[in-house]
Amino acid sequence: MVQRHTHAAERLSALTAQVHREMEILEFATKPWVMPVEEDGQPLHNIVIIGAGQSGLSAGLELKRRGVRGVVMLDASPKGYEGVWETYARNHEIRSPKEITGMEGGIPSLTIESFTIAAYGQEMWEANKRVPRVVWMDYLRWFRACADLDIRNDTRVTDIDFDASGVTLTLADGQVMRARQVVLATGMDGGGQWQTPAFIRDTLPRHVWNHSADIFDESTLNGKRVGILGAGAAAFDMAVTALDAGAESVDMFLRRRELPMRDVIRELENGGYLVHADRIPDAYKWEIAKYMSGLSQAPAEHHFHKACACENFNIHLGSPWDEVRWTGDEIAIRTPRADWRFDHVFAATGVTIDMTKRPELAKLHAKAALWADRFTPPSGDENSPRLNAPYLDGKFRFMERVPGTAPGIERVFAYNALAGMSMGGLATVSIGAFRFGTPKLVDALTERLFDEQVDRIVPFLETFDQPGVDIPENMQRKLALEAEALAELERRSA
Numbered sequence: 001m002v003q004r005h006t007h008a009a010e011r012l013s014a015l016t017a018q019v020h021r022e023m024e025i026l027e028f029a030t031k032p033w034v035m036p037v038e039e040d041g042q043p044l045h046n047i048v049i050i051g052a053g054q055s056g057l058s059a060g061l062e063l064k065r066r067g068v069r070g071v072v073m074l075d076a077s078p079k080g081y082e083g084v085w086e087t088y089a090r091n092h093e094i095r096s097p098k099e100i101t102g103m104e105g106g107i108p109s110l111t112i113e114s115f116t117i118a119a120y121g122q123e124m125w126e127a128n129k130r131v132p133r134v135v136w137m138d139y140l141r142w143f144r145a146c147a148d149l150d151i152r153n154d155t156r157v158t159d160i161d162f163d164a165s166g167v168t169l170t171l172a173d174g175q176v177m178r179a180r181q182v183v184l185a186t187g188m189d190g191g192g193q194w195q196t197p198a199f200i201r202d203t204l205p206r207h208v209w210n211h212s213a214d215i216f217d218e219s220t221l222n223g224k225r226v227g228i229l230g231a232g233a234a235a236f237d238m239a240v241t242a243l244d245a246g247a248e249s250v251d252m253f254l255r256r257r258e259l260p261m262r263d264v265i266r267e268l269e270n271g272g273y274l275v276h277a278d279r280i281p282d283a284y285k286w287e288i289a290k291y292m293s294g295l296s297q298a299p300a301e302h303h304f305h306k307a308c309a310c311e312n313f314n315i316h317l318g319s320p321w322d323e324v325r326w327t328g329d330e331i332a333i334r335t336p337r338a339d340w341r342f343d344h345v346f347a348a349t350g351v352t353i354d355m356t357k358r359p360e361l362a363k364l365h366a367k368a369a370l371w372a373d374r375f376t377p378p379s380g381d382e383n384s385p386r387l388n389a390p391y392l393d394g395k396f397r398f399m400e401r402v403p404g405t406a407p408g409i410e411r412v413f414a415y416n417a418l419a420g421m422s423m424g425g426l427a428t429v430s431i432g433a434f435r436f437g438t439p440k441l442v443d444a445l446t447e448r449l450f451d452e453q454v455d456r457i458v459p460f461l462e463t464f465d466q467p468g469v470d471i472p473e474n475m476q477r478k479l480a481l482e483a484e485a486l487a488e489l490e491r492r493s494a
Contacts, residue, residue: 002132004119011118018109019146032069035453044166044180046070047445051185052151053083054140055415058103058434059183060149062442065105073149076156085137088215090237092302093130102435110146115139161363162408181445183413188351191418195352199324208331212238212348221344222246229253229321230348232260236299238346239307249312255320263298269432277424278394282375289386289421353417354388367406369399371421390414392422395444415441
């Protein structure tokens with residue numbers, strides 16, 4: 001458990017005040033400028049962001065600092081539990097380097113470093129190579145308070161529809177919302193679901209298996225023999241969770257002949273790729289995505305070493321699960337190298353991008369262009385799940401599958417895992433993408449808001465009658481006399 005600094009409350013109060021002061025220093029051109037739009041006498045929300053985790057917060061703050069009001073954020077989770085960090089994430093620390101920036105929009109006092117030093121102390125910041133997971137969630141809660149955004153928790157969107165004038169959201173309670181534009185900021189599984197192989201899902205009783213992203217009572221693993229399919233970051237997080245819960249043994253299995261230890265994602269966190277990845281020709285995007293999909297994310301250093309230090313933990317290379325059976329009281333697994341028996345197994349097998357798995361995306365999936373509609377894959381890749389990804393326009397916007405058949409679909413933006421193929425492999429689910437991805441998203445959002453009011457600029461200016469300087473009283477009298485004299489002259493001339 002990471003302990004806060006003794007004087008954390010006072011230090012964070014001072015830091016919050018500094019954040020607000022820095023925002024004041026940078027407040028030029030942040031005044032509201034979007035002209036209201038009504039529909040049937042009711043004002044439309046300018047933008048609704050679905051998801052108030054780190055992606056949504058980053059976008060919400062950037063919009064606010066661009067002078068956009070009428071922004072509402074919806075999240076299905078209770079306040080303070082948005083995202084993965086204190087729900088199903090089990091990593092001790094986040095995998096991004098602690099020096100990462102971008103969410104804070106260039107405000108130094110709003111960075112994770114400033115927060116951690118204030119809340120936990122300079123020594124703690126320097127002692128850790130990466131930010132502990134619980135500290136990152138603590139930071140997000142503080143960030144939310146500083147940003148002061150309109151966030152509505154415990155609100156689930158069940159349907160997204162669109163037309164030429166806007167986007168209609170239906171909520172779980174039956175409420176209907178209308179917005180000019182909508183952003184999907186729903187993370188890794190917001191465009192599909194966590195995937196469990198059918199040979200586990202359809203063969204074993206539900207109470208003896210889980211996906212590594214499930215929320216469950218971890219104490220039930222005490223004394224049990226645990227098997228894990230997969231050897232990426234989530235697999236090691238699950239292994240440590242089981243070991244800490246008192247599992248009798250934990251065995252990890254992977255098909256490959258070597259562990260996935262290369263952290264290649266970090267190599268693409270640069271100002272070239274993150275800015276310009278959406279401009280890569282499709283054939284190269286496909287090649288990069290295929291390469292990246294063949295790699296599991298390297299384990300976090302802390303959990304890797306912790307698992308390896310346990311005598312009852314073992315890794316089995318070249319050991320896919322060829323057969324999985326339920327004997328009635330235990331799980332029987334056959335690999336090419338040996339047979340195994342377990343009490344509980346976990347699928348650390350990642351996520352699939354498939355909008356058909358998300359009922360709220362049904363109307364988008366029916367009309368949106370997919371990669372299958374725009375790209376002919378290389379031989380051997382004809383059935384790749386990557387073809388299910390939406391084909392976006394380079395600005396995170398959905399596009400019509402058939403031109404003219406889905407007006408308004410471009411009013412919906414994918415700022416989640418759905419953007420991966422079109423916007424570059426990191427897209428928006430990596431914290432490192434926010435520095436460049438969020439401004440690109442907000443550029444596109446504000447572009448449309450601006451374009452839709454250009455015909456109202458001159459009428460607006462005509463209503464503006466405030467002088468740019470104060471006129472002294474003596475000059476006001478002189479000007480009044482001049483105006484009277486000019487009017488008299490005009491009357492005589494007439």
